[in-house]
Amino acid sequence: DGGITQSPKYLFRKEGQNVTLSCEQNLNHDAMYWYRQDPGQGLRLIYYSQIVNDFQKGDIAEGYSVSREKKESFPLTVTSAQKNPTAFYLCASSVGTLPNYGYTFGSGTRLTVV
């Protein structure tokens, strides 16, 4: 079955460490997105990519970085510059860049700073 796979499901980070969250899709979707979810704040867009080798900052990109070297993969790195990284991170993809397409979401990665 096609879908989006996020790994790991749970991740613990020490202060000052960079960590990378994986997101892989086999849906042949062009666009991919990273969202951060905090209780009561809904989803906030971190980065998005509408085509391979190109990506754009979202609303809260500071302290994060991404790459899009392959259509299927859109990893997110949470750097030590992100001061409050504890959150639930969601990756999504969509068929194209027209606004009528909805998103397919992965099952998320819960990151905790220890």
Next chain:
Amino acid sequence: AQSVTQLDSQVPVFEEAPVELRCNYSSSVSVYLFWYVQYPNQGLQLLLKYLSGSTLVESINGFEAEFNKSQTSFHLRKPSVHISDTAEYFCAVSRNNAGNMLTFGGGTRLMVKP
């Protein structure tokens, strides 16, 4: 820029009672509207969407939403809820001027009690 307001952060309701989850949006252009559902520790799943045509849209599990352009609302309703409907529900609006970009509301936690 578009914004989405979900007026209720939590909605407790007894099983078999009707429920309405409210969503209002602000936009100066035509929009596409979506409702997503999130079960604990999972990603979001598309529940229903309004693109054009009939203002009343339905999902396969008994939910419906009505697009009201004059009131800029897209409220979600179900005439009789089940315990299994307990989840968080997110309303989203497309950002028409930025491709397939969705802006999400803060979410409403539906708690169905026996």
